[in-house]
Amino acid sequence: MGFFCGTLLGRQTASAVQSWCARSTRLLRLKDFHNRCSREEREACFLQPPTHPRAHTHTHTHTHTHTHTHTHTHTHTPPTTSAAVSIEEGEEMTENSVVHRGKVLTLGTMNPSVKRVEYAVRGPIVQRAVQLEQELKQGIQKPFTEVIKANIGDCHAMGQQPITFFRQVLALCCYPDLLEDNRFPEDTKTRARRILQACGGGSLGSYSASQGIEIVRQDVARYIEKRDGGIPCNPDNIYLTTGASDGITTMLKLLVSGEGSSRTGVMISIPQYPLYSAALAELSAVQISYYLDEENCWSLAVGELQHALEAARQYCRPRVLCIINPGNPTGQVQSRQCIEDVIKFAAEQNLFLMADEVYQDNVYADGCRFHSFKKVLFEMGSKYSDQVELVSFHSTSKCYMGECGFRAGYMEVVNMDPEVKVQLTKLVSVRLCPPVPGQVLLDLVVNPPLPEEPSYRTFFEERSATLAMLAEKARMTQQILNEVPGITCNPVQGAMYTFPRIQLPPKAIAQAKEKGQAPDMFYCMKLLEETGICLVPGSGFGQRDGTYHFRMTILPPTDKLKIVLAKIKEFHQSFTEQYS
């Protein structure tokens, strides 16, 4: 029921609830039926005679479709009087709706929390993009020759080159016979040897400690200390993860408890990165949305946090505040002052802070700087730094590395209750360990070549070139999009995305609604079909009611990005014309 209340009061969700209800109606009738009949009665409806309490499959095959099911059950059931009640009770009843069907696992009997999970970044639009790619390969004529996927922050797929130093050390670790080879600089060999020594049997193929290889955690701790101007970091507080997503999900898993109005509420920004809403749905936690201020460059106002929190207190127990800085999908970089305000707020309201800082090197705008939550927390004095519980996430997938495929990351927990920490360590041990190649990569990221080492120059040049290129593309994207009438775009201060607002003509909105699509999904789908450009509609991230956006990465190579932007411009104009 916690989930339900959460949805109930989420700000933009009335319509979502409506469609959810519509979808569920069929199911509800079935559930209601189950509520009213005993198991025996239900079985009697479908199977005569019942042979064995559990033997009901073979007489009933897949030919019974869903529609059949529902009409059938409905005839045994008076119409429901309160949908709310039947939803609540129905959750308990889905289980037995398999009675007359062949399959054990169906949409009706599967985990209902999983059904509620949505992940737009790889949603229907991306599935269609993959289809289009296949159609192109088969020689089907399209108004474009190539699908450009600007939907996901996948740097290497967009042509960014891996850092040579990282890959050399990885090759050495995979195949240590290469240590004899003189094509590898000495510092790559030193690193590889050091890492292999820390692996069981000198092999990347051994399990590591579940928390991660100890020397890697030490290197991470030193990196954090350096980044934060000397604020101490204990390697015991570092947990290596399978990408930042893994860490975020694990922490939320620990934090979610209670039932009904004591169910854990988790505050997330809107627009958000949909991993958060997906994880919350899966855990049946209550999502508490706080809105970023688009007019003020997607900034965060503590007043808005306050409102969201107070409203949520009536139906759940808010315990967690998630912040993404630099922002995804919104690209803003938080000021030091704003971070301080957030920490004060969390302290006052007894909230556990989760800081998603995976874009910490991706800061482009003049006057903007990355401040880690940890650093600010410690600079606020022991009143805060002794108390506020914080976990911060980082990853090898973003920044200048872009090594998404390795699924590596870490989290640092600050002020975590020691008993809970034991539980966390136990929990991660069930999954044995994060992938070791990713742990190696993370070690190299936090312990890159030093100025006096042979790989330093190449490393430095490659890193600078990548970051400079991203900065240029961030500026270019903002500039070109803002030239288009009907598109307004905040500066991309950091991260890898722009999240421009698009003006859609009422006729387009109406048509989208007729098709049962979100208007910006309708827009993005048309864009994809006409130009081959794959973006993610704003509705997948959340946005204020009545506004429409899309998320686009700034990752395509400059010349391609220019073409993408020009095509979007053209498309937007023709779309606006068509529907005006």
Next chain:
Amino acid sequence: QCPVVHGKEAVWATTRNLMKSCWLLGYLGLARREMAENEALSRRQKVLTIDTMNANIKKVEYAVRGPIVQRAVQIEKELKEGVKKPFNEVIKANIGDAHAMGQRPVTFFRQVLALCSYPELLDDDKFPEDTKYRAQRILKACGGSSIGAYTASQGIECVRQDVSRYIERRDGGVPCDPDNIYLTTGASDGIVTMLKLLTAGEGRTRTGVMIPIPQYPLYSAAIAELGAVQLNYYLDEDKCWGLDISELQRSLQAASKHCNPRVLCIINPGNPTGQVQSRERIEDVIRFAAKERLFLMADEVYQDNVYAEGCKFYSFKKVLYEMGPEYFNTVELASFHSTSKCYMGECGMRGGYMEVINMDSEVKAQLTKLVSVRLCPPVPGQALMALVTNSPQPGEPSHAQFLKERTATLGDLAQKAKLTEEILNTVPGIRCNPVQGAMYSFPQITLPERAIREAKEKGQAPDMFYCMKLLEETGICLVPGSGFGQKEGTYHFRMTILPPADKLKILLSKVKEFHQRFTKCYS
């Protein structure tokens, strides 16, 4: 229209009004804020404590990396610091970690992985042509030709094709659709994902999951985390850990009163018990699952680890298909495999796959959506899975060495399986079934009454007490049987057969010595 929605809109409007007034109050209250803040801080307790955390997580237990292993790590540190012990090395026979125990990685695999990591090596003539060909094929399937790109969430398509061809070959031509293959982050990931999909209902309708006892504790851990109901069926130790259908029946019947049993998990070859199921028994299990409408989960990660004469690995899928359309068109099955075991032992890469059979197409869409949230399995592990399922063929330059390495590793394991069983069975008070397959021995140990009493006084399981003492006195790290489950009043430990033969011999004789000493001491 749904009445809830109207109700909601009303609440909505109130909320919005409330929020407006809060704005004003917020500004007025700025001055009061500082005071309130200090007050709040002074009575602040931790948000996340043992009492407020997710209660299901507290119930999770995972003995393979439990307290005994933590103590082993501590002792290792103490040894390094020069603390005197009655031994000079900790031997970790607690976990199936092949490379850590000295098993060598297969050269071919590592060469291709090195090429994929650093493609400039493709012009190096130290690498055989077939390794280059494999690397190029994998790289071509990666975005931007880099293993640093995300892949499809289900896994790289050409890898899934390799996997399906491998399964077809293994199963004598039974067809396999690459769309039914999901690459995973080790088999554990796949198992947890499937259990997550399957768990639903509340109270008496909550999903029940049947697992063998003794079991691999990933199962009990996942079930606890998901709040599903664990249903135990006992393997028959006296019949070489055989599976008895009447025991399945008993377990199911007992469970039907308090939950909705929907899943039957089988581990074959067995972990920790090392038995290999006969074809007939698999048929019986499938018939049982069909009759009782259970979703079958077959953990087959040890499929190449079969040592005993007369034993052979039969995949559940193959048997299912051979039982005819009545079964293969209906029984839902998920089978799991991994790069961590067999002759590969590449645990650190976290590679694996699952094949789903007869899965409802709507549920499959949900599964694909669910895995997409985690983006993709680690790409090096996917590459490795491709190599395992598409290994060098006769005629290719790497074939001879590949074959030699694989045969040596498997031969070695077979020898160690025999050695372990033989030596342990010479110890009075230790009784050990043949290690037909997998990587573990799970002998029963007879413990003196006094030891059991003393353990209970300390609040420890008697076999934990035994294993802890063994660790402190000999440096050998085993996992007590209580971590896997066992019939009440019996005691066991799990020991891997992985240490190199000479070390394994020392280890076994130390266990023997210890057991005799322990028995004497507590008699």
